[in-house]
Amino acid sequence: MSIDVGVGHEADAVQAVREILAAEGVPAALAAGDPSLWGAPSQAEARIRLGWLNLPLTSRELLPEIVNLVERAQAQGLDHVVLAGMGGSSLAPEVICATDDVPLTVLDTTDPHQVRRALDDRLERTLLVVSSKSGGTIETDSHRRIYEKAFRDAGIDPADRIIVVTDPGSPLEQTAIESGYQVILADPNVGGRYSALSAFGLVPSALAGADVRKLLDDAAGVRGLLSQPEGNPGLDLGALLGAQYQAGRDKLILLDTLSEINGLPDWIEQLIAESTGKQGKGILPVAGAEAAEDHDQYTLNIGRDGERTVDGPLGAQFLVWEYATAVAGRVLGIDPFDQPNVAESKENTTAILSEAGDGPLQTGTPILTDGPVEVYGDLPGHPKDLADVLRWALKAVPDRGYLAIMAYLDREAAFDAATVGDASFEEMTEQWASADIATLRALLDYRTDRPVTFGWGPRFLHSTGQFHKGGPAVGAFLQITGAITDDIEVPDKPYTLGRLQLAQALGDLRALTSRGRPAVRLHLTDRVAGVRHLLSVAEEL
Known part of the structure; x- marks a missing residue:
């Protein structure tokens, strides 16, 4: 995993922010899950939102169960995987599957034409993954109800076709148990937009055919660096985001034209916008633009091409961007784990x-x-x-x-x-x-x-x-x-x-x-x- 922060005065500014963060002990404290890093008002929320730091290790416990799900789906000929989920429950699996070039139908919409398109596609071979951290997401609840009816109308038992991913104790868990659905419980100490390496990212991606074990391996490979003051890609990237913000550049133009990873800017957009956009502050990620065109904008490339770059495998990218966003939250003086609006x-x-x-x-x-x-x-x-x-x-x-x-x-x-x-x-x-x-x-x-x-x-x-x-x-x-x-x-x-x-x-x-x-x-x-x-x-x- 490598981060190129640019050259000249910009690089000097990044180095200055990095040195301050290191002197304050932020790398070791963040890697250890210290909830006090974002101030007293944020401490209660941060205490229950730092589980993502350990997902490269703890999510391995899910792998045997995921393998069983995949083998069962293959044995039943269920090769059309539909994911009903919003935000963090859908964006990471979409990137994972696009990068591994495996098909996944994502329903993160209430548009009836788009949902009808999915319903009419191989229902007899469809496996539905219903993902909701809170268990009360209105869009996902609607999708579940619609598919339950469609399966029953086709003479199919929904219990044979629906897998639920949710937090322990959520309303969706209770509904799933009552309906006889397979339930995979996610780590409750991980917020939705930080859940790429949790059950929310892994279960639908594995069912679609992605190599999720490699995803965790790549994340684990970079995890050991995140406590270090030097050679820490998460600290480097977080310092870059923070330094650019302090210099008045709060519009982040994300480029990935030459990257082997497909669609990562859409995932980064949610992570950074929802994590930092509050209290009248924030970093606005812009996916799809070709260049920065004004004084408050700068470009960052996924891959090796460009002046500022973030290069590395997808699993490592997920973890490093999450770490960097948490670091940027400290620099901006906001809580990166809540979403008050x-x-x-x-x-x-x-x-x-x-x-x-x-x-x-x-x-x-x-x-x-x-x-x-x-x-x-x-x-x-x-x-x-x-x-x-x-x-x-x-x-x-x-x-x-x-x-x-x-x-x-x-x-x-x-x-x-x-x-x-x-x-x-x-x-x-x-x-x-x-x-x-x-x-x-x-x-x-x-x-x-x-x-x-x-x-x-x-x-x-x-x-x-x-x-x-x-x-x-x-x-x-x-x-x-x-x-x-x-x-x-x-x-x-x-x-x-x-x-x-x-x-x-x-x-x-x-x-x-x-x-x-x-x-x-x-x-x-x-x-x-x-x-x-x-x-x-x-x-x-």
Whole structure:
């Protein structure tokens, strides 16, 4: 594992922070799990959140049970592994499986079209992993209920197809026991975003075919260095994050174009944004940008290419980034283990569903309609079309700010646009990009020096959603929702997935606007046409 912190004055600043941390005894104290490192107010939370430091060793106890699960699934011919989980329960397995090039269907969405896509794919060979630390995650609970019904309707006993990963004593554990599901209990002293090397990361990844033993071996290989004041990659990386923040560079542009690890920036984004974005402070990770373009930004490369680099195998990367984030929390003067603003959007969602009762959700009246796109919000200047709205969004970003695009849509819908057959890979990629709402990030990023982030809702609520509300008040927000054409009932609940998804979008928008954040909602009355129209308008700005 190697960290290159850069050159010149930046490297000197990193060295100065590293020396202070070493003189304060932080490396040895953190490696030993000292909960006092982040101050007295954080001590109670930190005391029950440092189990991740020992996961390279303690998680080995899970391996025999995981092997049995894998062998049983193979014997039954269950080769379609679906993971129902949010945030830390889904992001790490997604990276692990993408890096090992094994298939895993991840449901971290309430979009009914995306869930329907998974339901219709080889249900007779599907194994569902339901992962929730708290055991009460509304998205994951909905997925479990929907799959239980689907299995029963197909004449399949859900107890033969559902595996539950949760904390001891959670409501989900009790439900699983009553239903006869296989239960794997995770370490309760590990927070969700620090759980990559716990049962939450290992169980679904192993079932999908990933080599989780190697993951733990690689993490164990670096663990011994984390108590040292010198040659400590976690200390080096944490000092880099802290020094850049102290220098006024709090936007971290993550690059991984030449890395053998696939998708790690998405995992890092949740870890750092949710850990540091609070008390009006925070480091904003930006995945997908090509370069740092302004004075408050800097790039960091996963792999060996670039001025600042973090190079090493995935298991080691997980542990080192977690350690570095904890170190950065000390430098910033915040508790890296709590998430005080995450619950707010959840509470707003519940309130919006309750307010509507059996009637339609109160969405307001669009201020304008441009083709298949309705615009909702309180925008100055009476915009006349969608182009004006996008220009407003770019101009609404304050100094040292950022623009966040938040899409409550099916993140796999664009694959439907890619023609399979005689089309070349380049042609398929172009077709996919022209139908993918995530392309909007690059189009708007091209037109501003400010960072532009992109998040799939409600997934980002368990990630950058904390930073949006608890971090610096310098964000502008562009929310995108879409019409539902194939909704799914959630058994024994008074809402469908589509209704829940819209309530989540409206709830988060309420949390943002209540803080005076500039925000607008674009609603696609036709999803396919709406995406194409939105992208075409953005291209012409």
